[in-house]
Amino acid sequence: MADLKPVEAALAALLEGVQPLGSERLPCDRAAGRILAEPVAASLDVPPFDNSAMDGYALNHRDAGRWLRVSQRIAAGATGEPLAADSCARIFTGGAIPAGADCVVMQESVEIDGDRVRVPAGIPAGDNIRRRGRDVAAGSELLPSGEPLEAAALGHLAGQGITEVTVRRRPRVALLSTGDEIVDPGHPLGPGQIYNSNRPMLKRLLEQFGAEVVRVAAIPDDAEGTRLALATAARETDVVVTTGGVSVGEEDHVRAAVEALGELDLWRLAIRPGKPLALGRLPDGEREARFVGLPGNPVSGFVGAWLFLRPLMGALLGAPSLAELPGLAARADFATRTGPRAHYMRVRLEFGPEGITAHAFRDQNSGVLSSCIAADALAVIPPNREVAPGDSVNCLWLRGA
Numbered sequence: 423m424a425d426l427k428p429v430e431a432a433l434a435a436l437l438e439g440v441q442p443l444g445s446e447r448l449p450c451d452r453a454a455g456r457i458l459a460e461p462v463a464a465s466l467d468v469p470p471f472d473n474s475a476m477d478g479y480a481l482n483h484r485d486a487g488r489w490l491r492v493s494q495r496i497a498a499g500a501t502g503e504p505l506a507a508d509s510c511a512r513i514f515t516g517g518a519i520p521a522g523a524d525c526v527v528m529q530e531s532v533e534i535d536g537d538r539v540r541v542p543a544g545i546p547a548g549d550n551i552r553r554r555g556r557d558v559a560a561g562s563e564l565l566p567s568g569e570p571l572e573a574a575a576l577g578h579l580a581g582q583g584i585t586e587v588t589v590r591r592r593p594r595v596a597l598l599s600t601g602d603e604i605v606d607p608g609h610p611l612g613p614g615q616i617y618n619s620n621r622p623m624l625k626r627l628l629e630q631f632g633a634e635v636v637r638v639a640a641i642p643d644d645a646e647g648t649r650l651a652l653a654t655a656a657r658e659t660d661v662v663v664t665t666g667g668v669s670v671g672e673e674d675h676v677r678a679a680v681e682a683l684g685e686l687d688l689w690r691l692a693i694r695p696g697k698p699l700a701l702g703r704l705p706d707g708e709r710e711a712r713f714v715g716l717p718g719n720p721v722s723g724f725v726g727a728w729l730f731l732r733p734l735m736g737a738l739l740g741a742p743s744l745a746e747l748p749g750l751a752a753r754a755d756f757a758t759r760t761g762p763r764a765h766y767m768r769v770r771l772e773f774g775p776e777g778i779t780a781h782a783f784r785d786q787n788s789g790v791l792s793s794c795i796a797a798d799a800l801a802v803i804p805p806n807r808e809v810a811p812g813d814s815v816n817c818l819w820l821r822g823a
């Protein structure tokens with residue numbers, strides 16, 4: 423087992439030389455989930471003027487504790503007049519603070535007598551005022567390149583009146599299945615056959631990671647057909663992913679075809695599941711598609727997608743948030759022992775007042791996809807390690823992309 427390589431070595435080989443893809447302009451309302459390809463500068467202060475955080479009265483803090491005439495009414499959207507002496511302004515949340523006022527007192531704290539009010543003494547200057555530029559200052563960087571355009575970022579763009587952004591083109595991916603026994607749903611199953619569960623699973627994961635799956639196909643079981651399928655896929659895409667046929671079986675034409683078309687490295691990784699992995703390049707004139715051959719076992723493909731396809735999509739998208747899975751420490755509720763391979767165990771995390779507990783699924787076999795459905799994380803148990811209930815284990819978080 424001495425030849426088993428660490429995940430990091432394969433990942434470094436996979437990402438070597440990968441450059442972010444080109445960009446495209448999109449209207450903001452079609453850019454949700456996309457990755458910014460350039461920084462966006464703020465041209466406006468947000469908020470654009472000092473305004474009230476409360477429904478109440480705007481005054482100068484030196485007048486707090488005295489009876490004041492209510493000299494004007496300022497609703498959100500209106501601008502008031504400068505405050506006259508011995509007066510305050512009725513003001514509503516979002517209303518512009520009039521000149522001369524430097525604090526707002528909420529109406530629940532005010533005594534009212536006809537058109538006069540008295541606020542408690544000792545109100546500090548600035549109280550309940552949302553200062554101009556407090557959220558965003560004009561001229562500052564609103565969002566950096568590589569930022570995923572999720573809810574708050576989209577709100578921030580709109581806050582500047584921005585209608586269009588430059589985002590990365592989505593990586594185009596081909597997803598090809600090997601295996602004579604694999605049948606697509608919708609067709610009858612013959613003896614010894616199984617349905618193709620990897621395809622929809624990996625398609626969904628790739629889309630979650632920001633890719634566009636532009637081609638799905640089965641690789642035919644002959645040398646020429648395999649070569650044609652791979653060459654066609656490479657021409658149309660940035661990444662060609664295959665499933666199955668990466669261990670030591672004899673039935674496989676993928677290896678020979680990738681070697682004939684470009685370069686191939688076969689890895690045997692010190693991880694369970696996902697030991698065999700094929701990485702390569704498929705040149706097409708000036709450009710090339712990256713090749714990733716994931717193992718056929720569904721859980722091995724699932725884990726391989728999180729560990730390899732996610733950072734690859736991150737590198738193509740220039741999105742640092744996809745580079746590494748977030749890690750968190752949890753208390754194991756299980757016992758296990760590893761051999762020469764690190765075990766990436768599917769766990770459900772329970773967040774309690776005493777901390778986080780990792781519950782491992784009973785059957786961790788790499789063919790048992792049901793263990794992935796409710797898995798929140800992969801608990802990474804290093805090689806040659808014994809874990810007892812209560813021990814701390816490092817978990818890689820799988821919720822979200």
Ligand SMILES: Nc1nc2c(c(=O)[nH]1)N[C@H]1C(S)=C(S)[C@@H](COP(=O)(O)OP(=O)(O)OC[C@H]3O[C@@H](n4cnc5c(N)ncnc54)[C@H](O)[C@@H]3O)O[C@H]1N2
Binds near residue numbers: 604668696
């Ligand atoms: N002698 C050895 N045998 C195996 C080794 C080894 O080192 N020496 N490694 C094992 C490990 S670990 C893994 S993981 C698998 C990887 O196998 P392959 O990538 O070659 O995949 P296949 O043999 O084609 O398939 C494995 C398994 O997965 C099923 N499968 C394949 N594709 C799909 C699909 N699209 N949907 C659902 N299920 C799929 C397939 O029917 C097989 O049962 O090799 C071990 N063997």
Ligand code: MOO
Binds near residue numbers: 717
């Ligand atoms: O590495 Mo395989 O993925 O253990 O089943």
